[in-house]
Amino acid sequence: MLINFANQNSPPWAKSNNTDQGLGFSLASDGEAIVVCAPQWYAERKKFNERNYLPVGMCFAAKSPTYKFKGFSPPFDGQNVRSMSYLNTGSCQFGISAAHLKAQNTFALGAPGCWTWRGDTWEVGLAPDSDKHDLRHLGKQIWQDGNMNTKWENSYYLGYSVASFKFAGQNGIVSSIPRITDESDLTEGEALGPSIVVLTQNSDNNTLKVSLKISPSKVNVDDIRFAFFGYSLATLDTNGDGLEDLVVGAPFYSSSKDSYDQGAIFIYMQIGSEYDPYKMEEEDSAPQRKGSKSFSRFGSCLAAIGDLDGDGYEDLAVGAPFMTVDSDEDAGTGVVYIYMGSEEGLGKDDTRQMIKAEPKLYGFGSSIAQQLPSIEGQGYDLAVGAYGSDTVLVFKSKEVVDVIWNMTFIGKIDFSKDECICEQLLRLCPCIDLEVCLIYHKKNVKYEDNIKLGFNITLSTVNDELFFSNEKTELQEKFEVEEDKRKCKILRVLAKPGIEEIRLFTIMGHVNFSKEEKRVIIDRHSVIRKSEDLPITIHCNASDISGCQSDVIFQYDILDNYVLMSSQSMKIHFKVKNQGETAYDSKLNIRSNDVFKINNVENDEVVCEENIKKEIECKLGRLDNNAKVYFNLSLIPTQEFLSSLDTHAPFFNMTAEVTTLSALSNPDTAIKQIKAPIDVQGSLQLIKQPSQPGFVYFNSSSYYKSAKEAKSEEEIGPEIKHTYKILNANKFSIYEADLTVHWPHTIDGKYFLYLMENLSVSEMYHSCHYPSGLVDPFNLKADTQKQGSQTHEEKTSALVGIGDKSPEYKEITCSFGEIPAGEEITVSLRSRLVFRTLKELELGTSVKNASSFVDLQITKMPLNHDPPPPSSSTINTKISYQNENPDAVVPVWLYIVSTLGGLLLLGIIVVILWKCGFFKRNRAQTPDNVTKNEEEHLTEEGKMEQVMEQEEEQEDIKTPVSPMLKETESAAADFEFHRA
Template identity: 25%
Template sequence: MYSHINTTRLSTIVNLILLIIITLLSVIQAYNLNIDKAKIFSHPHKYSHHRGSYFGFTVALYNSPNYEDQFVLVGAPRANTTQTLVVEPGTVYKCMLNSNCNEWQLDNTFGETHDAGTIIRDHSWLGASMSVENVENPRVVICAPRWKIKWKYDWYMNGICYYAEINANQSFDHSYIERIMSFTNKREQTAIDSNNNGYYKYGMGLLGFSLSTFRNGEKWNAVLGGPGAYSSYGTTVVLSHSQLGFNHVIPDFDEVSSTYLGYSMTSGKYFNINHIQFAAGAPRNTDMTGRVRVFYYDDYKYIVEAIDTLKGTQKGEYFGAALTSCDVDNDGKDEIIVGAPMWTKNGDEGSVYIFTTKNSKKFKLLLQIKGEVKDARFGTSVACLGDIDRDGYQDIAVGAPYENNYGAVYIFNGNQTGLSSSWSQRIFGNDFSHTMRGFGLSISEPRDIDGNGYLDVAIGAYLSGHAVVIKSQPVVSVDIKIYTKQMKIRNDTVSFPIRICSSFKGVRSPRSFNTSIKLKVDALHERAYIINLKREDRFYIMPSKLSRGVNTCENITILLKERNLNMIDPVEISALLTLDPELETSSVSSDNFYFDYPVINKNISKTEDNITLEFAVDCGDDNICHSNILLNFTTDLDNENHFVIGSKNTVKLFIDIQNYGESAYQTFVHILIPESIGLANNPVNCEPTRSSGIPEIICNMGNPLVNRHNLTLELVMKQARSIDNHVDLYAFVTTQSQNLNLNPTKQNLTIYFDDNVDIAVSGNAYETSYSCFNNENKQKLEIIKFQHVYQVHKFGVTPIMQSHLAISIPTHIIDDKTKKKIEIAKIHRTDISLHEFTDGQNSYCVQEKINNTYQTLNYPKINTNPNNYTLYINCTNPLIICTTISCFLETSSNALTIGNVAITMELQLRNFTGK
């Protein structure tokens, strides 16, 4: 009953809604970081009466070559240690994945001197930054940026870093190998600027506030941030390690301002894939928009040179507070990811910027991802996760440690164009514990700690003192395809076969696993169905098992329902492949070792396929029916459609439809009929309904309508009322074919109502004359009783439901001299008799006195001339008071004589006296 265009649009909308729902469901599901099997560590020496140790402020993963030892190093920069003489120096814990956490005592010294100064380790924030090299025997750098030296009365917060090497589990039983003390030269704690003003050079340097390590060929390097140097302008320290020890390179800056250069550090292959550069964040800068400066380091000549600068966009956003480098588009060159955690729309939502050098000699902005949660500070931490889903592109994690009080981490996946702007997984701190706070402040570099070929990650929640290790699940890409040999559906088709084939690919994936295929078969029109498959809501569920390297196929028969009227809209069949959520883990098979159940990479998978089968209709080679319909809408009344109310009971309505084009399928005529008239009966192919509260009848005019079809309806006119004046009828045609609209398919028709009726009233007295004297004793009578009878007649065919007869009778006269009222006549009773049968309930009379206000006429006074016995009484005389009797007479629809009204009165002769 809708046009082809409307049903196509409706089908598109329904499919779009279903697609959006399925997409939203897939987004909120976890990707391949398996939060259900996460390992949670808490600070092993947590006391309720102590302030928080910030356990989880930094995290770093390590695994031994044979996966015998897997652990996470967790920094707790405000922790007390077993060395009780030092107050909150901070420490690092080694937490075994299959055991507990133990403190790594990197520095046990107390009261040590350096260059005639005293070392102060109280509140030094050991563990504020940390790096573990990704090799079999890694170098480890752990920093304490609040480490101090006291020279007499002067205290300087230089910062320090500790260098160690891990070559066995026993390495953690020993302290550092070497201390990195780049800012401890006594003569360089302060300096004089060009204006002869003193400032702190390295005295408040905060060495190790941030760090990054990298290799250029065989040389291992580390870059350390010192944002407090040069009176908080900041600087960087580049370390090159060789057999001779560390070589320190510190760029010399003339500027003295609080830019905090070195607040964050990162390194990567930005311009040359054979050489690594590094970058340092300066989140304050002079205009408070933040900067990131990119440096080239020549590790042979030990020269540092600034080569590019990245700029923020919003004042106060803290652009450059966090940095990481990652090759998200797999072009061999790293992008720089910049966190701006105080970027604001409504309040510290945070933002992340991605810069690239692809096809450019300078960095350019590739993408900005804006946080959506107020006060979350999205971008406080950023980390490159490597290719965590093994799709060939590296991925990143972004921390929002204050989101919803718990904290959150977002995963964004790389692709050929750079980085997806939509997250693939969002992990909340309360996914693990409702006491977790600050989740996402730190995110480790990725490591494969369980040997399944997928990188894992650790995340710190520093406010509550937690560290969470999350392992990755295998990722597969799936493909599904529907095949059919049925080109078109014929009118006599009762069923047809389809074939559904699916397969999967994956790196280090299971050999086989179970899936479910959800089939939708003509969900919008429900003309087709499947037997022998379980149905849930709008889906048929088909279990399937996929095996690596095998294209698994299933044959299915689609059945068509009988008496199908809709042959224009095609039959749509879709198949959606999902992993079986009820599958037991033990049923997943692998080649050499245990695998977690895989997840689907929806970005490179084809999880859904659909086919569309059209009906074979007689509409040319394009199979699109172009009809050309003309509607004609008339009655059996005269040319102007005038109807005399009461002239007949029904009026015939003629509907004639002609099609001058191709076949018109599902052709219906809709007639809207007012409430005041109705239908004598419903034809076989018509159904009554309502449209916007108005009665409507919908009639099938052919499926298909090839050339012409007519229809006659009878309208019941008994309820037609002259007060309505007219009624409007409206008719229109709908078809599923594409109507060319060359002829009108909508039409209005107005029926006008006319009256044919008149009313006459006749009246007579019961007697023609009355005597004023008694016939027996000739005495004057005091009263005379008499009766008047009034008859109401109707002429014409138009019925009258009720008649109103008003009779005015003089009952009093006013004496012109005395002004007294004198009663002339008294109304004794009123009787109504109806000539046609009615129940009489709506027939009645009422009385009402009226005082005349007409002009005075020259009628004789009642006592002016006693010799004149003629007295004229009329209701138009102002001295006369009349009583009006109003009678309402219920009238039968076909009555010609409506009824009689008899009024009995008493003439009051005793009130008439002569002079």
């Protein structure tokens, strides 16, 4: 039916132009009567020779079957139109919201522009004659008398949204006040808005009165201030207690500073007459239901849509018309969320269902029909408007079926018996039968026909050891079932042979329709997923595994110790034996403060791994009576152990325990304390360096002073330097070590190797103790070197030579702290050999070496392990007595120097003789002087020249030509001879 409102009866004051009046902005119906409003329909007023148009607002009402609409506007006073303005009812915008009052068969209409936009709310009872409608409203007096308990402020917008509400047993109206006018009022607690007022009839003067004011809780004040709390309203019984509850939409709500216009809804529950009939409670932690994205404006529209799923609880639809569905390209398409009622109240966000338009419609969810009856006459459908696309979509509700199904094992499975054929394994396997049954029942019948529904029950095994007759771990079975008729099937479950471990084996299953059903849906309360544990036969005199009396004992032997910082792991041999009833699901657990990695397990039937508690867990499986399990377990500690070497004991403390699902008759025999020693294999390398110099030459005729007489160190003898190196080549630190230097201080009480300065030690903290008078007692070197911590004390000399006049040694003891891995320490001693002592004692050649030696002892190893034996090293400086012993071997370098000197001298003599003319003399040349070799090399032309020269010589005889003439004629012109 299409109704042209231009031809409908309008009041004479209404402007004849019908455009831009907002007709249809609100609409309400009781199933027979319809009210549709145009809140911007305006009246014409002439004042001061000017024509004004007052947006009073007007509604049209009609009843079936004629649907002849007549307009009415209670705020308009035709008698006093000249006095109307925004200060009274001249800008009411009557009909901006409309709702049918269910129990009273009247209509509630909001007028938020009355009284300088404080607002008003009307209750209208329709009559055949629009002039005789039954009217009630709050009016101006409610603001003037202070009944709203607030300051005299403007712009509260009372009546922006209205809804029917049965409160404390009375039929009433809920009307929203979505704004506050002054933030200071909010902090003082005097602000009226944002809030919801419950209006009931005042029988004394046929007006409306405020029975209750509902405001959001204080914790939400900061969020709700500009959220437009009350933009939309809905009333429904969410929990089935017979009392209507209130849902308030706030589409501009933001949950954080980083989000905008998410939107939210608030729920207020009636307490009931048993407690306080005039009180409503806001649900905890409100709001619990919010928009998931910014700018979605969730809560712009609310609608009580009836009991869609037939569970006896009313459901709610919430529109989010600017919601972005999938991508930014879908911005503003909008969605509708369905919240189902339940005994606990309205469902939460995680249970809501989302409806979106296909194809995309902009503004989808801007309006939703309240309790739209189904075309089939039973239940409700859902109508949603999309204002941006000028479209209304009607979604047909489906029949809801409650599905009841179960899985039941028949008997118990015995893993020790192979009774069924496993074609995949080509052998017999343990097996058991599983009965699966299903029945369904319609909860909201919309169609009287009884059709068969197809269901799929999908079964799957949690453990790979179980499978079905299709030889897979998943099986899908189809059921064709009529309503209220139970159907069952027997399915076979098989197990792999040889399962010894008794543990939890589970079959999972879920049910769904075998194909897409357009008419039905499974009830959300139906259990669609189930699991069933496999019953297992046990072999003992008890009814379950825990009653089996096992008697497990075990022993261990440590085959290999762990060697610190090496690849050698700790190897332990375990022997486990059960002397009682079967022990099911047996495990050997190893606990320790240290964390280990499993290096190897020498038994293919034993699986060891690290569990979540960082314990080593070795699965032994089922241990029957007299069963034995032997295996070797190799463990190596993790890096965490290496960081505690300075405090760790020299062994690993471990607790090994055998556990089982069966009872242990002697639990003490199933647990052992293990102390596994840790080997520390390492030492310090003591490396001697060559003496500097390697030998010294002693000449008894040379004059040297004694140490007492000398003024400088050079006067007592040559310098000798001994150097030792200490190297930690291990992969770990050595915590403490002592170095003892044995120094040849004197011979027969006279200084031998006079130590010039303290030990020179490379960058390593140390502490050394020196005997008194050892280091430069006569201060021949004024800037005696000091390093580390030095102390001097008297010590008895140690005689280590042979005979009466052997070197007397004194000990220098140095202690070192931690020596890191790879660290090298250099220890040097600089001294002077006192030649005067050798001469005065007339030792001859009895002292051939000036030798020092050192002992190195590690005093503290990692893990307090026993240190290795000490190491020693000696450096010798040879003393040469060449003049004292002719048989002494002359060094090779002396031969080389002498030879080179002789050759140099000979060359000088030859040059001098040549310069003096010793070699400048001529000898007579004869033909015999010409060598045969020269004749052999003469050419024919050369021979002719020689003959001619001989002839010329016969004519003029001169001094014979010598073969050396060309080399000497320039320097020996005075040696020419002439024949007489």
